[in-house]
Amino acid sequence: MISAGIVGGTGYTGVELLRLLASHPEVRVDCMTSRGAEGTAVADLFPSLRERIDLIFSGMDVDHLSRCDVVFFATPHGVALEMAGALLAADTRVIDLSADFRLPDTALLARWYGLTPPDEAVFKQAVYGLPEVNRKALRCARLVANPGCYPTAIQLGFLPLLEQGLIDPARLIASAASGASGAGRGAKIETLHCEVAENFHAYGATGHRHLPEIQIHLERVSRQRVGLTFVPHLAPMNRGIHATLFGFLREGISEAELNALYAARYVDEPFVQVLPLGQHPATASVRAANTCQLAIFRPQEGDTVVVLAVIDNLVKGAAGQAIQNMNLMFDLPETMGLEALPVTP
Amino acid sequence: MISAGIVGGTGYTGVELLRLLASHPEVRVDCMTSRGAEGTAVADLFPSLRERIDLIFSGMDVDHLSRCDVVFFATPHGVALEMAGALLAADTRVIDLSADFRLPDTALLARWYGLTPPDEAVFKQAVYGLPEVNRKALRCARLVANPGCYPTAIQLGFLPLLEQGLIDPARLIASAASGASGAGRGAKIETLHCEVAENFHAYGATGHRHLPEIQIHLERVSRQRVGLTFVPHLAPMNRGIHATLFGFLREGISEAELNALYAARYVDEPFVQVLPLGQHPATASVRAANTCQLAIFRPQEGDTVVVLAVIDNLVKGAAGQAIQNMNLMFDLPETMGLEALPVTP
Amino acid sequence: MISAGIVGGTGYTGVELLRLLASHPEVRVDCMTSRGAEGTAVADLFPSLRERIDLIFSGMDVDHLSRCDVVFFATPHGVALEMAGALLAADTRVIDLSADFRLPDTALLARWYGLTPPDEAVFKQAVYGLPEVNRKALRCARLVANPGCYPTAIQLGFLPLLEQGLIDPARLIASAASGASGAGRGAKIETLHCEVAENFHAYGATGHRHLPEIQIHLERVSRQRVGLTFVPHLAPMNRGIHATLFGFLREGISEAELNALYAARYVDEPFVQVLPLGQHPATASVRAANTCQLAIFRPQEGDTVVVLAVIDNLVKGAAGQAIQNMNLMFDLPETMGLEALPVTP
Amino acid sequence: MISAGIVGGTGYTGVELLRLLASHPEVRVDCMTSRGAEGTAVADLFPSLRERIDLIFSGMDVDHLSRCDVVFFATPHGVALEMAGALLAADTRVIDLSADFRLPDTALLARWYGLTPPDEAVFKQAVYGLPEVNRKALRCARLVANPGCYPTAIQLGFLPLLEQGLIDPARLIASAASGASGAGRGAKIETLHCEVAENFHAYGATGHRHLPEIQIHLERVSRQRVGLTFVPHLAPMNRGIHATLFGFLREGISEAELNALYAARYVDEPFVQVLPLGQHPATASVRAANTCQLAIFRPQEGDTVVVLAVIDNLVKGAAGQAIQNMNLMFDLPETMGLEALPVTP
Incomplete structure (x- = not known):
């Protein structure tokens, strides 16, 4: 059995990790920390x-955590950056669900998050945890940067087109909507029921922090400079990300060919x-599953291509993908513990 | 492996059976019927x-169904009543999620549902599928009448008080709210999003069909005439039943004693x-789990006792309880296939 | 034109007052205060x-407020209690939407709210603002205690039965559900979208602060001791109160007679x-209107009577009723500014 | 007083017309028809x-309707096309809220709706009812084609950019979300609460019927061929349209200049x-108001411009705009009857 720890267990992502790991046959959660709830069941x-779960929240004790085989960080930005080094030194593997290790470039990290890694060697070890791109590297990873929820949906949507060079990488457009759990479990007026229900609005149109993450990882795939306009929206629901992506085709290709291309790209992917x-x-x-569903359209047979991508932001967009990465790191079947069907309605 | 069939697979209950059975290690769904969708995947x-599921909807063919070890009916009232006899004759066990066998009295069935059993001997075989009351009989049952969603929550809430004779059985009050999935997947104006969302209302205050079911089974437990006032409400959500129950104490007993009584009554129950x-x-x-959670209050230390009970109407109120019953009938661990944690938020 | 002020304008009740007063032909809001938002438009x-509204939030300055003809308090408990005296002394009328003046008994106020009036003479002047009971007194009132949202729905529901002595006053039961706006616009985890949506639960079953308010004012009407069990619930919607009331009839009376009794009681009421x-x-x-809709049932012709009452908690349960009271106090037509039809869906 | 009729009064648009007209000081609704509900109050x-409303649904009788000064059609496509001629002949003005007269070209009407006008002279009389573009023509109009909900939001969003020739008209992108009331009050599985709540999805990505309407009217403004990719989405709410628009700038212009341009374009518009x-x-x-709110962004100072536009689909996207058009046609103040503030939360 793999012994797992969760740092930051009072948020929606932390408790989703717990829900999913509880049905994982090879993992036992031994430690769940929370600064505010220490000592509480x-x-x-x-x-x-x-x-079903008889854990007690413990404090953030590195010694205690380093007895685990793997530690998940479901914390605000900056926490994993500070703690990862000590855990890795103790041979504990780390999967960070915050943004601390997602940007491979310290200058970008400083600019978008105001953070500086205490140890650049540790920082450089991080492997970006999108298995559909990095599966091989993830199998050997000791530190994984679990992708953001928007970045997961948007990258899976654009990948086949960019890998094949079919669209102009300088003019990508992503209009995406997220459920309110993406905003976390903090007490804020903006995410009160009365502010979210029966409402729909964009936010961060001038520059959301997920933008550089998406851009930099798409650039790696396309080996070209990527220009992306990304507008996130808050939808009146709890879970779910819907990405509506637009690209401009460089050459004629039919909708059926595009669909076949996508099907071929993901035919072996268990979760796409x-x-x-x-x-x-x-x-x-x-909902509640680690699945990404995709569709591709070429409206009116014009030069604009539309890709639609959906995930559950807490699962494929966070906790589920983290477990998928853990399975890869520990050489377990990739789908282990992630087979439950979606919950609908 | 147990071979299972589902009759009436296009409703919310049918697809929930499929979702839950897909993770049951000892069951394989071999047949799913639908009059309207025959031939469709x-x-x-x-x-x-x-x-994940590669079944094709088939027609309602008794021969085909009778090759299954167990058949679940997730059908409108009347269908199971007609078909159960033939299946039982072929040694196929039947779990009916409709109301056809819930009322043990043909006169009541005629009065509330306008139905007459074609074969009274078959009708009399039915065991009422509330494991917390009938576990022993369910182990040998060949035909199970799976309880209604409101009746499950309300009975589990009232049972300990009535079994102990602590409240006046003539003056029970149940005010309960259900999510919209309880109204089914039929196209009706009343359950459109625009009618249900941002709305709350009672219905059937003059007499809901679940009333006699609750009353008759509570009478069996209390061995007294039960007088129940039951007001159901439609709440703007998809899943969930919340029952708020009121009873009048016959003698002084503290809230702590009541709580201890409930805890003792259900201590061995895996799902309460x-x-x-x-x-x-x-x-x-x-949500999405086979659990019932209960609480008991004695406000202002008066003679009124308040019991609160919640279930997921599609799980403990329908498909989950049906699988719990199947586990009992086939001598499997009662919780098998029902261990997944609730999905929240 | 009547000059109005609103103290505590950053909550849902304050802004609802503004919305409704903006279409009142005889009122001009001249002052809106907020401790936190002073200086903000x-x-x-x-x-x-x-x-449409060009007010700037001002600080809580009594001199400034006392230039208004009427001041509405949409504040946390305790604020109006302190400030009302000074405003009344300046001949400014006061309508308090908090609970400060709803309990006519200082002992109850101390017990349930921990508050003591600085000036008991002022406290005694308050008239309870339920026009359907107190219309005459309200016409001369200078200080009005606007009823709570639950108390409005529950009193309007029980009144005809208690006035006629038709039910046992010692055994009243009220199970009521409220939308989330009733919990205010404060940043709290419990009222986040992810906690409220797709959820339904009771709260305060051991004793909600609205209980003594309802009880004491029903006692005045029935001239008897009232025993009430009140269980409030949070429903996943923004606006609305639904009260489901139960009483036990003392004598036989048909459902049609009960209905006629209710119709007669409220025939001249513009908002019931x-x-x-x-x-x-x-x-x-x-929704969004000052209306209360009622229905009465006698299920199975038994001795239990069921009354259903709905209001919009922010309108007839708060801001609308406050304006109705203002109209009475200033000798305006009672429905002025409150004629807009409900908004549905 | 203007005498008004509403054809098709059982849908959400029809009843919204009634709600708004009820507070219009110069209009009296004398007739409301419904095929299915004739004779019902x-x-x-x-x-x-x-x-508040004591109308009885009447049948669709042209004689009766032609006694009105103006008739609103809130009907499925095809009804107004047949009936408008007779009403105009009787000197009754017609405002059609369906799509029958929105496409000025009969070939397009045939292609997208399969409809042919019985009288082309009548068809040619129709004025497209977007006051922000056609105000002058609307003042003299006898037959108005009230715009669709998506087209209203999208046109108001793109107009200033296209009028000034600032963006490439061949590459417009519109990603828009609508509440469920846009899908009407018909009983359909797709718009059940359980299908819409906690869900978000696109539809009609291959070609929604609003596409040619938007395109043709934007072409009139820009005097150029317009290429638009339009993806509508269903959001889990009752009311509201949110349009997220993307265009590619032809030349450098700052975000502040763009904002100033929009402010100047709409400075005299009462509802933008x-x-x-x-x-x-x-x-x-x-919500519930005839307002359109707009914002414009130029993310990362790139060549992509983002415009956000919101309306209430039942008001500025249907009934409210129809009344705005009626006010223009009858030489009333344009905002009459439309001054109520939005309802929030």
Whole structure:
């Protein structure tokens, strides 16, 4: 059995890790930390875990955590950056669900997050945890930067087109909507029920922090400079990311050929599904599951191509993908613990 | 492996059976019928099942179904009543999620549902599928009447008080709210999003069909005439039943004693949880799981006792409880296939 | 034109007052205070008011407020209690939407709210602002205690039965559900979208602060000791209160007679509507309007009577009723500024 | 007083017309037709109108309707096309909220809707009812084609850029989300609460019927061929349209200049508001009001410009705009009856 620890267990991502790991046959969560809730039973804070999870929140003690085989960070930005080095030194593997290691460039990290890594050698070890691109490197990774929720959906959507050089990389457009759990479990007026329900609005149109993450990793794939306009929106629901992507074709290719290209690209991917021609994916179809569903359109046979991508932001966009990465790191079947079907309605 | 069939697979209950059975290690769903969708791939109708379920909807053929070890009916009232006899004759066990066999009295069935059993001997065989009351009989049952969603929550809430004779059985009050999936997947104006969202209302205050079911089974437990006033409500959510129950104490007993009584009654029940004193259960805490959470209060130390009970109407109120019953009938561990944690948020 | 002030303008009740008063032909809001937002344009905080409301939040200055003819308090408990005296002394009338003056008994105020009035003479002047009971007194009132949202719905529901002595006053039961705006616009985890949406739960079952308010004012009407069990619930919606009330009839009376009794009681009330026999009121039918809709049932012709009452908690349960009271106090037509139809869907 | 008729009163648009016209000081609704509900009181179908609207649904009788000064069609496509001629002949003005007269070209009408006008002279009379473009023509119009909901938001968003020739008209992109009321009040599985709530998905990505309407009217403004990719989405809410628009700048212009350009374009428009730099509009801010809120961004100072536009699909996207057009046609103040503030939360 793999012994796992979760740092930052009072947020939605932390408790989702716990939910998913509870049905993983090869993992036992031995430690769950929280600065604010130390000493409280996890099931007291999350009554859905009653009689099933008997963990007590502990403090953020590196010694204690380093007894685990793997530690997940579901923390605000900056925490994993500070702690990862000590854990790696103790031979504990680290999967960071925050943004600390997603940008491979310290200048970008400083600019977008105001953070500086205490140890650049540790920082450089991080492998970006998108298995559909980095599977091989992830198998040997000791420190994984789990992708953001928007970046996961948007990259999986654009990848086949960019890998084949079919669209102009300088003019990518992503309009995406997220459920409110993406904003976290902090007490903020903006995410109150009365502010979110029966409402829909964009935010961060001038520059969301996920923008450089998406751009830099798409550039690696396309080996070209990528220009992306990204507008995120808050949708009145709890879970789900829907990305609506637009690109401009460089040459003629039919919708059926595009669909076949996507199907071929992802045919061996256990968690990416390409819908038949003409179907539109819905966030409800992947709720609570580690699945990404994709569809591709070429409206009016013009030069604009539309890709639709849906994931559950807490699963394929966070905790599920982290477990997928853990499976790779520990040489387990990639789908282990992630087989449950989506919950709908 | 147990071979299972599902009759009526295009509704929310049918697809929930499929979702839950897909992770049951001892069951294989071999047959899913639908009058309207015969020949269609199940995953075409429910895209959440893509690449995971490769069943094709078949017609309602008794010969085909009787090759299964067990058949679940997730059908409108009347269908199981007609078909159960033939299946039982072929040694196929039947679990009916409709109301056809819930009322043990043909006169009541005629009055509330306008139905007459074609074969009274078959009708009399049915065992009411509330394991917390009928576990022993369910182990030998060949035909199970799976309880309604409201009746499950309300009975589990009232049972300990009635078994101990602590409240006046003539004056029970149940005010309960259900999510919209309880109304089914039929196209009706009343359950459109625009009618349900941002709305809350009672219905059937003059007499809901679940009333006689609750009453008759509570009478069996209390061995007295039960008088129940039951007001169901439609809440703007997809899943969940919340029952708020009121009874009048016959003698003084403290809130702590009541809580202890409930805890003792359900201590060995794998799917019933009694919350600590003062906590209120929430439907979100049992979403997608086969759990019932209960709390008991004695406000202002008066003679009125309040019991709160929550379940997921599609799970403990339908498909999950049906699988729990199947586990009992086939001598499997009662919790098999039902261990997944609730999905929240 | 009446000059009005609003103290505590950053909450949902304050902005609802502004919305409703903006279409009142005889009122001009001259002052809106907020401790936290002083100096900010109201429309900057509430973009729905852009280009329509050009007020700037001011500080809580009694001199400034006392230049108004009437001041509404949409503040946390305790603020109006302190400030009302000075405003009344300056001949400014006061309508308090908090609980400070709702309990006519200082002992109860101390017990339930921990508050003591600085000036008992002022405290005694307050008139309870339920026009359907106190219309006459309200016409001469200088200080009005605007009822709570639950108390409005529950009192309007029980009144006819208690006035006629038809039910046992010692055994009243109220199970009520409220939208999330009733919990205010403060940043709290419990009212985040992810906690409220797709969820339903009770709270305060051991004793909600609205209980003594309801009880004491029902006692005045029934001239008897009232025993009430009140269980409030949070429903996943923004606006609306639905009260489901139960009482035990002392003598036989038909459902039709009960319906006629309710219709007669409220026939002259501009904001209370009694539905025809058999219909159930819905919160969506009164959204954004000052209406209360009622229905009465006698299920199975038994001795239990069920009353259903719906209001919009921010309108008839707060800001609308406050304006109705203001109209009475200033001898304006009672419905002035409150004629807009409900908004549905 | 203007006498008004509404054809097709059982849908959300019809009842919204009634709600808004009820507070219009110069209009009296004398006739409301419905094929299915003839003889029923309107308030029986829509309990929110109880004691306020005493109309009875009548049949679709041209003689009866032609006694009105103006008739609104809130009908499925094809009805107004057939009936408009007779009404105009009787000197009754017609405002059609369906798509029958929106496409000025009969070939397009045949292609997208399969409809042919019975009288081409009548068809040619129609004036497209977007006051921000056609105000002058609308003042003399006898037959108005009220714009679609998406077309209203998208045109108001793109107009200033296209009028000034600032963006490439061949590469416009519109990603828009609508609440479920846009899908109408018909009983369909796709718009059940359980299908819409907690879900988000695109539809009609291959070609929505609003596409040619938007395109043709933008071409008139820009006097150039317009290439538009339009992807509509269904958002889990009742009301609201949010359009996220992308265009490619032909020359350098700062975000502040763009904002100033928008502010100047709409400075005299009573129902279009341009937000200050950096603010994002939200559908909740215009709920139940005839307002369009706009914002413009130039992310990362690149060549892509982003415009955000919100309206209430039932008001500025349907009934409210129809009344605005009626005010113009009858020489009333343009804002009459449309002054109520948005309802939020």
